[in-house]
Amino acid sequence: MIEPAIAPQPRLEWQLAEVRAIVVETPRVKSLLLQVPAWQGHLPGQHVDIRLTAEDGYQAQRSYSIASPPEDALLTLTVERLDNGEVSPYLVDDVRVGDQFELRGPIGGYFVWTVATRGPLCLIAGGSGIAPLAAMLRHRARRKVRAPTLLMYSSRSLEEVIYGEELDAMSRGDSDLRLVNTLTREQPEGWTGYRRRIDKAMLAEVGFPPEQHPKIFICGPTPLVEDASRFLVELGHPFPTIKTERFGPTGGLAS
Amino acid sequence: MTENNSVLFLDGNAAASLLQEIFVPDISIAEIRCVACGFASTVGSLRLYAASMGAVLRCTHCDGILIRAVHTRHGRWLEMTGARHLRF
Numbered sequence: 001m002i003e004p005a006i007a008p009q010p011r012l013e014w015q016l017a018e019v020r021a022i023v024v025e026t027p028r029v030k031s032l033l034l035q036v037p038a039w040q041g042h043l044p045g046q047h048v049d050i051r052l053t054a055e056d057g058y059q060a061q062r063s064y065s066i067a068s069p070p071e072d073a074l075l076t077l078t079v080e081r082l083d084n085g086e087v088s089p090y091l092v093d094d095v096r097v098g099d100q101f102e103l104r105g106p107i108g109g110y111f112v113w114t115v116a117t118r119g120p121l122c123l124i125a126g127g128s129g130i131a132p133l134a135a136m137l138r139h140r141a142r143r144k145v146r147a148p149t150l151l152m153y154s155s156r157s158l159e160e161v162i163y164g165e166e167l168d169a170m171s172r173g174d175s176d177l178r179l180v181n182t183l184t185r186e187q188p189e190g191w192t193g194y195r196r197r198i199d200k201a202m203l204a205e206v207g208f209p210p211e212q213h214p215k216i217f218i219c220g221p222t223p224l225v226e227d228a229s230r231f232l233v234e235l236g237h238p239f240p241t242i243k244t245e246r247f248g249p250t251g252g253l254a255s
Numbered sequence: 256m257t258e259n260n261s262v263l264f265l266d267g268n269a270a271a272s273l274l275q276e277i278f279v280p281d282i283s284i285a286e287i288r289c290v291a292c293g294f295a296s297t298v299g300s301l302r303l304y305a306a307s308m309g310a311v312l313r314c315t316h317c318d319g320i321l322i323r324a325v326h327t328r329h330g331r332w333l334e335m336t337g338a339r340h341l342r343f
């Protein structure tokens with residue numbers, strides 16, 4: 001456990017972020033690399049709020065996980081376009097380098113892992129739920145710690161795997177990092193990995209046994225989070241060791 | 256993995272920014288105890304039922320309502336009759 005609980009949080013103030021680079025991750029997903037002048041640092045797994053204001057004053061606000069590690073100078077948000085979304089189509093299709101929008105954060109010390117956390121690390125992601133877990137993996141890689149780590153990553157197809165090459169490279173160079181991909185809808189020819197949703201048998205087969213006391217983080221669409229957390233409890237993992245972050249239908253809370 | 260989820264709740268952590276407008280220490284890692292069942296959990300792990308104007312956070316053990324938070328033009332409202340304590 002990390003314990004920043006007692007320290008007062010910096011006030012959550014809106015500030016302007018400027019887009020410095022855009023990375024196309026998949027046909028529906030882009031990463032925005034942001035310069036946030038008064039950024040006070042974050043912990044891997046935290047999120048930010050984004051607020052967009054239309055010319056008529058209408059505001060829309062959404063939460064996005066931070067995908068970059070604290071070690072990076074720019075803040076990376078990885079955004080998936082939801083076709084009926086209010087915010088994500090703008091962020092994915094319209095935003096250009098040099099554009100600015102309002103942001104506040106970091107928010108939430110609950111879904112957080114740092115290299116100071118003891119024990120093996122078990123990460124389970126569905127789709128763009130990889131973003132906060134990528135912040136943890138990138139932080140772990142930058143600090144060169146050898147905590148035994150497993151990433152189980154469920155995507156619909158190979159084309160939709162986010163950070164695919166980076167994750168492959170990361171696990172190739174690190175015998176303590178296991179990467180298990182499952183492609184649930186469409187698999188390329190010769191695919192030897194899993195081809196179904198993450199289920200109990202898969203978790204039992206590749207996951208850490210409860211005796212090793214892994215810290216578990218699950219992020220993705222609600223059904224995946226529900227299933228994986230239930231199966232892990234059935235396999236004997238204590239409920240408090242399993243932290244979950246579900247996507248909402250709109251991706252966040254307005255306030 | 257459809258976007259059209261029938262299960263509409265999120266994790267308490269997603270309410271952190273709304274609640275953080277009120278609390279000074281990190282609210283998402285505070286312990287909260289349920290009046291109804293006595294179960295203690297972390298605020299970030301509660302079940303969050305979110306609407307555009309606010310949030311209802313329920314106990315993961317008994318589904319009792321622990322926190323109701325609303326942000327209106329007339330101020331921020333926080334109701335916690337279902338919680339025995341918060342521990343930071």
